[in-house]
Structures are given as C-alpha cells and as structure tokens.
Amino acid sequence: MPFAQGIAMIRRAGFEVVSIGADPRHSGYDSPAGRKAIRKILGDHGLSIDSVHAPFPQGDHLFALDEPERLESVRQCEIALEAAAALDGKAVVIHLIQPYGIPQGEVRTRMVDQGRRSVGVLAETALRYGVRLAMENGQEAAYDQVLAEFLTEFCRSQVGLCYDSGHENVQGACFRLLERFGSRLVSLHIHDNRGTDTHTLPYEGSIDWDRFRGVLSRLQYRGNLLLEADIRNSQFKDPVVFLSQAMDRALRLVA
Numbered sequence: 256m257p258f259a260q261g262i263a264m265i266r267r268a269g270f271e272v273v274s275i276g277a278d279p280r281h282s283g284y285d286s287p288a289g290r291k292a293i294r295k296i297l298g299d300h301g302l303s304i305d306s307v308h309a310p311f312p313q314g315d316h317l318f319a320l321d322e323p324e325r326l327e328s329v330r331q332c333e334i335a336l337e338a339a340a341a342l343d344g345k346a347v348v349i350h351l352i353q354p355y356g357i358p359q360g361e362v363r364t365r366m367v368d369q370g371r372r373s374v375g376v377l378a379e380t381a382l383r384y385g386v387r388l389a390m391e392n393g394q395e396a397a398y399d400q401v402l403a404e405f406l407t408e409f410c411r412s413q414v415g416l417c418y419d420s421g422h423e424n425v426q427g428a429c430f431r432l433l434e435r436f437g438s439r440l441v442s443l444h445i446h447d448n449r450g451t452d453t454h455t456l457p458y459e460g461s462i463d464w465d466r467f468r469g470v471l472s473r474l475q476y477r478g479n480l481l482l483e484a485d486i487r488n489s490q491f492k493d494p495v496v497f498l499s500q501a502m503d504r505a506l507r508l509v510a
Contacts, residue, residue, distance in 0.1 A: 256494070258281055258282045258283070258293075258296070259296050262296050262297065262300055262302065263300060264494060264495065264498055265302070265498060266300040266301065266302055267498075268495075268498035268499055268501065268502050269502045270302070270498075270501075270502065271301070271302060271303070272302065272303050272304070272305045272479045272481070273297070273302055273303075273304065273305065274304070274305045274306045274307070274308065274344075274348075274442070274481050274483075275293070275304065275306070275307040275308065275338070275342070275344070276308055277308035277309065277310055277311035277314075278310070278311065279310055279334075284307060284335070284338040284342070285310070285334050285335075285338065287341075290338055290341045290342060293342060294341075294342060297342075303343065304339070304342045304343055304344035304345075305344060305345065305346075305442060305478075305479045305481055306339065306344050306345060306346040306347065306348055306389065306417075306441075306442045306481070307335045307336075307338050307339040307342070307344050307346075307347050307348070308335070308347070308348045309331065309332040309335045309347055309348060309349045309350070310331045310332075310334070310335065311350070313327070313328065313331040314328050314331040314332045314335065314349060314350070315328065315350050315353045316328035316353070317329065317332070317349065317350075317351070317369070317370050317373035317374065317377075318351065318352045318353065318366040318367065318369050318370035318373070319366075319369060320362070320365055320366060320369060325369055325372075325373060328373065329373050329376055329377060332347065332349055332373075332377050333377065333380050335347045336377065336380050336381055336384050336386060336388075337384060339384070339386045340384035340385060340386050344386060345386060345387060345441070345442075345478075346381075346386055346387040346388065346389040346415070346417070346441045346442050347377075347381065347386060347387075347388060347389065348389045348390075348391050348417045348442060348444075349374075349377065349388060349389070349390055349391065350391055350393070351370060351374075351390055351391070351393065351398060351401050351402055351405070352366060352367065352370055352398055352401050355393070355394065355395050355397075355398060356395070357397075359397075367401055367404075370401070370405075371405070371408070374388070374390070374405060374409060374414065375409075378409055378410070378413040378414050379413075381413055381414075382412075382413050387412075387413060387414065387415055387441050388413060388414045388415070389414075389415055389416065389417035389441040389442045390402055390405060390406070390414065390415070390416060390417065391416075391417040391418075391419050391422070391444065392416070392417075392418060392419050392422050392423060392432050393419075393422055394422045394425040394426065394452060395425075395426065396426060399423075399426075399432060402416075402432075403435075403436070406436055406439055411438075411439055414439075415439040415440065415441035416432070416436045416439045416440050416441060417441060417442045417443070417444060418432060418433045418436075418440060418442075418443055418444065419444040419446075419483070420443075420444065420445050420446060420447070420462060420467065421444070421446040421447065421448045421452055421453075421454060421460075421462075421483070422444075422452065424447070424448055424450065424460070424461065424462050425448065425450060425451065425452055427450070429462050429463065429466070429467070430466055430467060430470045433467075433470050433471075433474070434470055437470070437473075437474040437476070438474075440474065440476055440478070441478070442478065442479070442481060443476075443478070443479070443480060443481045444481060444483035445457060445480060445481060445482050445483065445484075445505075445508070446482065446483045446484045446485075447459050447460030447461070447462050447484075448460045448461070448462075449461045453485075453488040454483060454484055454485035454487075454488060455484060455485070455488050455489050455490075456482070456484045456489055456491070456497075456500055456501055456504050457482070457484075457504045457505070457507070457508060458504055458507070459489060459490060464507070464508060467508065468508060468509075468510075471508075471509075480505055480508060480509060482501055482505060484501060
C-alpha cells in the first residue's frame with residue numbers, strides 16, 4: 256500500500272503517532288525530498304513520529320567482520336538517525352548481532368567487538384542529532400546476552416531499549432527483558448504470536464497481555480504504545496477492519 260494511503264487510514268482509525276518502517280523505498284525517508292514529503296503527509300493528518308527503523312537488511316550488518324560491509328551498515332543507520340532528527344522522531348531502532356546462531360568462540364567475539372565499534376559511532380551520531388539509539392531485543396538468548404552487555408556499557412542518555420514482545424515470545428517467555436531493563440525503555444514493538452515471529456495483533460497469539468499491563472504500569476512508562484503488527488498473518492484481512500481491531504486491542508492494553 257502506498258505510504259500516503261496507509262497514513263491516511265491509520266489516522267482515520269484513531270491513531271496519533273506512527274513509526275517509519277525499515278524499508279526506505281516505501282516512505283522515502285532516506286532523502287531530503289522524501290523527508291519533506293513525509294512531513295507534509297503527517298502534517299496534513301495531524302500525526303507525529305515515534306521513531307524510525309534502521310534500514311533492513313542494509314542496516315543489519317553492524318557486527319560484520321568485513322570492514323567495508325560494516326561501515327556501509329553504519330552509514331545506512333546514520334541516514335535513519337538524520338531522518339529521525341529531521342522528522343522530530345525521538346529514536347532510531349537498530350538490530351544487533353546477525354545472523355542468529357553464531358556459536359561462542361573467536362568469530363563471535365570478533366563480531367561483538369565490531370558491533371561495539373558500530374554502536375559507539377552511532378551513539379555519538381545520535382547525540383549529535385538529538386535523538387536516541389534504541390537497540391531491539393531478539394529471538395534467541397545469545398542475541399539478548401549481547402543486548403544486555405551493551406545496555407550496561409553504553410550511556411543511558413544516548414542508548415536504550417526497544418522492547419519487542421513478539422521476539423521474546425519466540426523464546427518461550429515474555430517481559431523478562433522489559434522488567435530487567437525497563438528503566439532503559441525508549442520504544443515498544445508490540446505484537447503477538449504463537450512461538451514464531453508472525454507479528455499478529457495483541458490477543459491473536461499466546462502472549463499473556465494481562466502480565467504486560469502489570470509490568471508496564473510498574474515501569475510508569477510515559478512513551479508511546481507502538482504496535483508492530485502485520486496484516487499478513489492476522490485473521491483480519493481487510494485493512495480497515497485490521498486497523499479498527501488494532502486500536503481496540505491497543506486500548507485494552509492500556510486500560
């Protein structure tokens with residue numbers, strides 16, 4: 256669906272804030288002209304920006320051992336940081352060590368060192384632009400070990416957590432990371448599943464959303480509740496119905 260059409264439908268469903276997705280070709284956030292067009296579309300509909308997702312997969316090579324590949328990934332993420340600043344967004348969401356399944360050992364250690372260099376550069380760029388870097392949790396425990404290590408290492412004023420409920424549910428549990436690092440929470444990616452990363456609406460999968468409400472209330476989070484749900488695997492295939500259900504279910508989460 257064209258970006259402008261989707262934005263109009265999102266607004267009619269009652270939403271007030273959006274996040275810009277990880278495909279710059281869809282929104283055009285990677286060019287000055289595209290960002291100008293986004294500002295006009297959002298302004299016409301009275302919407303604001305929560306965050307920008309770093310390009311996928313171009314921005315997912317921050318831990319690459321190949322230096323040109325790593326530097327290009329950093330450059331792609333810096334474009335997202337520039338876009339977030341230009342669009343008055345508060346953060347850019349990045350992924351960490353990819354691909355999954357790298358075993359412990361010399362290669363993984365070197366990759367983590369590369370990732371540490373990349374995140375360090377991006378943290379400084381984020382500070383310069385006046386936005387934050389939000390590191391997203393993953394679908395396996397070894398990935399989240401790197402996340403925990405980096406959250407400990409990097410300054411909270413520059414680097415924080417984007418908590419993804421669906422990713423943690425793939426691991427068979429939810430909200431442990433949110434409870435552990437809630438003080439570092441910058442943004443939320445809320446979606447449901449039944450053990451695979453299907454990005455369905457809340458209450459379409461197996462996540463205990465009553466527990467989520469309790470954890471969130473204890474954190475006294477004052478940011479936006481961002482749904483990262485996808486119509487592809489939802490039972491609601493009509494976009495208007497899907498967005499209406501999204502709003503209803505979001506309201507249940509904050510009731």
